[in-house]
Amino acid sequence: MLLVLQSCTTSVVVDGTVPTPLVSVIPARMGVYYSDEFRRFKHEEVFRDSGGWRIDLGNQNLRFFQNLTASLFAGVQEVHQPPLTTEEMRNLDGVFIPSIEKYGFLTPSISGLKFYSASIEYRVAMYDKVGTKIGDWNIVGYGKSEGGLFSSDEAINEATALAIRDGGARIAIELIDQPAVQNWLRSKHELIEPSAGPPGAAESIETPETPETPETREENVGVAPDA
Amino acid sequence: MRNLFVAVILSSLLSGCVSSRIEQSRDSSTGIESHEAIVLLGRASYNDKQTEESFTECIADVLGEGDNPIRLIGQSQFRDDLYPWFEPRTAPTSANELGRLFTEPGVQERIASVNVRYLAWIDGDTVTIDSGGSMSCTISTFGGGCFGMSYWEEDASYEAAIWDLKTMTSTGQISADANGTSYLAGLIIPVPILARPGNAACKGLANQLRAFIVGES
Numbered sequence: 001m002l003l004v005l006q007s008c009t010t011s012v013v014v015d016g017t018v019p020t021p022l023v024s025v026i027p028a029r030m031g032v033y034y035s036d037e038f039r040r041f042k043h044e045e046v047f048r049d050s051g052g053w054r055i056d057l058g059n060q061n062l063r064f065f066q067n068l069t070a071s072l073f074a075g076v077q078e079v080h081q082p083p084l085t086t087e088e089m090r091n092l093d094g095v096f097i098p099s100i101e102k103y104g105f106l107t108p109s110i111s112g113l114k115f116y117s118a119s120i121e122y123r124v125a126m127y128d129k130v131g132t133k134i135g136d137w138n139i140v141g142y143g144k145s146e147g148g149l150f151s152s153d154e155a156i157n158e159a160t161a162l163a164i165r166d167g168g169a170r171i172a173i174e175l176i177d178q179p180a181v182q183n184w185l186r187s188k189h190e191l192i193e194p195s196a197g198p199p200g201a202a203e204s205i206e207t208p209e210t211p212e213t214p215e216t217r218e219e220n221v222g223v224a225p226d227a
Numbered sequence: 228m229r230n231l232f233v234a235v236i237l238s239s240l241l242s243g244c245v246s247s248r249i250e251q252s253r254d255s256s257t258g259i260e261s262h263e264a265i266v267l268l269g270r271a272s273y274n275d276k277q278t279e280e281s282f283t284e285c286i287a288d289v290l291g292e293g294d295n296p297i298r299l300i301g302q303s304q305f306r307d308d309l310y311p312w313f314e315p316r317t318a319p320t321s322a323n324e325l326g327r328l329f330t331e332p333g334v335q336e337r338i339a340s341v342n343v344r345y346l347a348w349i350d351g352d353t354v355t356i357d358s359g360g361s362m363s364c365t366i367s368t369f370g371g372g373c374f375g376m377s378y379w380e381e382d383a384s385y386e387a388a389i390w391d392l393k394t395m396t397s398t399g400q401i402s403a404d405a406n407g408t409s410y411l412a413g414l415i416i417p418v419p420i421l422a423r424p425g426n427a428a429c430k431g432l433a434n435q436l437r438a439f440i441v442g443e444s
Contacts, residue, residue: 114277
């Protein structure tokens with residue numbers, strides 16, 4: 001019986017490209033904490049029609065966020081679970097913590113559509129130098145992929161990789177525009193100003209150049225900090 | 228056995244009728260230098276529609292062959308190089324947004340480095356609009372076979388919106404519509420008579436796109 005059940009489970013280890021974002025750098029040196037759950041995130045689900053699925057997206061997710069944060073912030077250092085000591089925070093301006101709230105996927109037999117689709121809800125939290133929360137935001141990434149009858153695992157892989165990519169795109173473009181992040185950057189700059197902080201940083205904060213399409217403007221409402 | 232082989236070969240050669248229509252509207256003049264390239268991007272939206280990747284690949288194949296092949300940049304490579312600005316939910320929806328996009332750090336330089344002159348957004352899909360008939364197949368220890376007939380009608384409707392990245396304007400649109408009915412007749416062996424409206428739309432759109440880009444039409 002165990003053998004039968006195992007043979008009906010499709011295992012997918014998500015793999016995909018890891019593009020480097022072309023975005024304005026947030027002028028801050030951040031500690032980034034990836035929990036073990038984030039690093040090794042797996043999703044298991046059993047459908048009556050299509051059997052069991054075991055989807056391992058931890059490694060692709062981690063690689064993606066390591067690359068994303070390295071491009072998004074002026075400096076990045078992986079840290080252990082907060083709180084961090086004053087000494088550990090000495091060269092950091094804050095801490096960035098991404099986590100996965102939900103992952104889900106649909107096959108054509110469930111949705112009735114021609115595509116496999118996946119969605120990931122991320123939660124991104126940011127803390128300042130003394131551990132006060134700057135804000136946290138929920139961002140949902142979507143992906144979908146055409147799939148053949150005998151390539152459902154490839155289609156789920158592609159849909160999931162696209163969902164990670166979509167979530168990453170939202171973070172890369174929209175995080176810098178969040179009012180809480182803007183306020184934090186402004187206050188950080190004011191603290192640094194008397195002791196000759198980096199002059200270029202202030203200019204880029206006060207004149208953010210991130211374009212706001214009608215779609216992203218609408219979505220910004222949905223990612224307002226709830227803290 | 229030989230007859231069966233001939234029947235299989237013949238069946239693969241049978242194809243159904245497809246009617247197609249190509250229309251074009253031009254907003255400004257075009258032309259392309261040999262070192263310049265175009266990018267074909269399939270539109271993806273988060274509902275039940277999405278331009279099939281196989282369709283954009285088909286157009287790329289047609290444009291890249293022949294006496295005057297056009298230099299193409301693959302859509303995956305382009306999307307990776309310009310990440311996160313050409314993702315399904317972040318890509319510009321009109322040429323008017325290009326000016327603002329080009330102010331983003333590195334975007335204009337990255338596009339210039341690969342000499343992309345035109346961006347062609349491919350939008351549309353192929354859907355089955357009607358089907359009917361019936362066919363049953365049986366197999367037993369004494370042999371087997373299929374009897375009956377079924378049909379399905381497909382409609383392929385696509386549009387290409389062409390943007391000039393040098394002038395940051397829309398240069399025009401080309402639409403391709405094709406319709407055809409395929410049949411599957413069960414005469415001991417199943418004999419398919421396939422209409423391929425998606426393929427007809429691809430070739431029609433690609434040839435018109437080539438003429439449009441080089442400025443022949």
